[in-house]
Amino acid sequence: MPHPGPGEVCVRVSYAGICGSDLHYFLHGGFGKIRMQEPMVLGHEGCGIIQAVGSGVDSDRIGQWVAVNPSLSCRVCDECRAGRVRFCTSMCFMGSATRNPPVEGVFRQHVVCTAAQALPYTGETLEEAALAEPLAVCLHAISQVNGLNDKRVLITGFGPIGALCLLVARHAGAAHISVTDVSASALDLARQLGANAAYDSSVPGALDALTEEGGCVDVSLECSAHPSAIADAITATRPCGTVVQIGMLGLETTAPLTHIVTKELNFRGSFRFDVEFEEAVKLIASRKIDVRPLITQRLSLAEADKAFSLAQDRNQSMKVLFKF
Ligand SMILES: [Zn+2]
Ligand SMILES: [Zn+2]
Structure with missing residues (x-):
């Protein structure tokens, strides 16, 4: 299990969704001009349970259910300071090869992230929280x-x-x-x-x-x-x-x-999201947006090949989740 540094938490991943961009990396090694330069862990739609906290983080958070916000902006570049953090020039986005070396994704047992990236989730079942990231994308689109x-x-x-x-x-x-x-x-x-x-x-x-x-x-x-x-x-x-x-x-x-x-x-x-991630977590937890009908399969990491082929088959799947 990786150790969280100051201000960080270690999340034991419970569920993680396969997204279109994961499929592009898996099938074509990237999309547009973005190419994988080396092997990387895919996935940016994860949720889980806080397993350990670093210094400066409330230890009461251990055991908390969280949705993981895959995006971490630098807060100091011109775009960040102008409030357009999704265009951060040093953006660390999990499971993305836009940086070199790439930022590893959430298709793994443990993820270390800042405490602020792990948003408390109070819903009835944890798996729904894996849809917070794509829901945030849609909320941002509609904010246009x-x-x-x-x-x-x-x-x-x-x-x-x-x-x-x-x-x-x-x-x-x-x-x-x-x-x-x-x-x-x-x-x-x-x-x-x-x-x-x-x-x-x-x-x-x-x-x-x-x-x-x-x-x-x-x-x-x-x-x-x-x-x-x-x-x-x-x-x-x-x-x-x-x-x-x-x-x-x-x-x-x-x-x-x-x-x-x-x-x-x-x-x-409309590109990614900003503050909408937190709103997405709340809408899912309260089931004001009920994402349950979208989750069509839950597979183990050992079934990764099957999971990726199901995720490509639109007649058989909507959202395929890895269940850890
Ligand atoms: Zn996605
Ligand atoms: Zn920035």
């Missing part, structure tokens, strides 16, 4: 928009991020939520979770109801990064509406720029 109350919302791409966006949009009082995907089981789950409409975007004309007359959606949350889904989101959004781009693939993706111009769309990117 001026509220969703009474809005017509489109979510393109119904993986874990799309599904969490649906839960957040419902919680935020959206009037009508449409979902698009190409997986029948994803669309079924969308309906179960309260989507008003779920469309198979691979069927020609499936989105006509959304796209006629220049689009009828106030806010599109684009979670797939697939060029055709980006085009759907832009086409379905009404003039002066907002498209939030959350999904991310390669560096170059085509998009119908003309519609952004002629409809004066707000096209916003």
Whole structure:
């Protein structure tokens, strides 16, 4: 067991979720320009139990259930001082190869982090806390928009991020939520979770109801990064509406720029999260956002190959967790 230094805690990991970026590292050694230079431990969606504390940390915290915030900013660079800590130029993000050497992730028995990164979790079952990180991503994405109350919302791409966006949009009082995907089981789950409409975007004309007359959606949350889904989101959004781009693939993706111009769309990117992590932990613990239907498998680390292939199969899984 690693020893926590001053101001740090050692967390015994209980559950950790497999994310799209873990799959990119696993399958392709990275994404965009980011390439793994050496072996590293993946995973940034972890939760567990505090096993030991370093000096300066209240020993009462030993035994506490926590969600691990994978992001640690330096607090001194220009971006940090401007309050944009997610753009920290010295960011340490667990399970990420953006730094060299990389920051090891949470797919391991013990993780040492600062006491502030281990957020107390008071929910009924610990496994749900593994979804705090992706939920924080969605809360941050929706913070790019001026509220969703009474809005017509489109979510393109119904993986874990799309599904969490649906839960957040419902919680935020959206009037009508449409979902698009190409997986029948994803669309079924969308309906179960309260989507008003779920469309198979691979069927020609499936989105006509959304796209006629220049689009009828106030806010599109684009979670797939697939060029055709980006085009759907832009086409379905009404003039002066907002498209939030959350999904991310390669560096170059085509998009119908003309519609952004002629409809004066707000096209916003959304990257990771800041303060939303703490809010995500509370929303999950109180089950105001009930993430339980998203957890489809729990596998041991010994079953890692199976876990990674399940996580790639969208007809069989939504969120796959490692259970330690
Ligand atoms: Zn993630
Ligand atoms: Zn910084």
